[in-house]
Amino acid sequence: MKENPRDALLRVDMEAGRLIKDGFLGEDHRPLSDIISQDLDTLAGLQVSHVELGRAMRRLTRKGMAAIGETVDAGDYLVKTEEYMGWLGCPFKDARRAAKRNTLVRDKATNKEMRWSDLTIHLIEEHAFFQGKGSAFRLEPEALAAFLGLPGALVPQDE
Ligand SMILES: [Zn+2]
Secondary structure, three states: OOOOHHHHHHHHHHOOOOOOOOOOOOOOOOOHHHHHHHHHHHHHHHOOOHHHHHHHHHHHHHHHHOOOOOEEEEOOEEEEEEEEEEEEEOOOOOOOEEEEEEEEEEEOOOOOEEEEEHHHHHHHHHHOOOOOOOOOOOOOHHHHHHHHOOOOOOOOOOO
């Protein structure tokens, strides 16, 4: 499918060396709309929404924020969140920005680990953008949903 002009512009900023050193696209040459729609199809098959995934990720990051740089017990998971100076702007140019904060989560039962930044959470929650194939920060929707125990609710609720 041909890329629309707006997406083509967004895509330029997602390449390596623009907003962030490694970019958001990896080796993925598909139009943005195709990357997003294929991941949405995967999620539809799993009956999980990108918003639910983003919220579950954010809840875990908040647990880690209780003790920055330390490993925090969060029920079925261990969470370690680290913060750095500064902010990262959203490449979709919605005037949103994310603190430079990384979260490493380990599932106690399986010892499996996943890591994400606050910007990654925003991209998934708001834009259904899991990043391009081959990007160091891409999270595969299926693996992420399984890790977070969704659909269902392994991740502890705040409220
Ligand atoms: Zn955004």
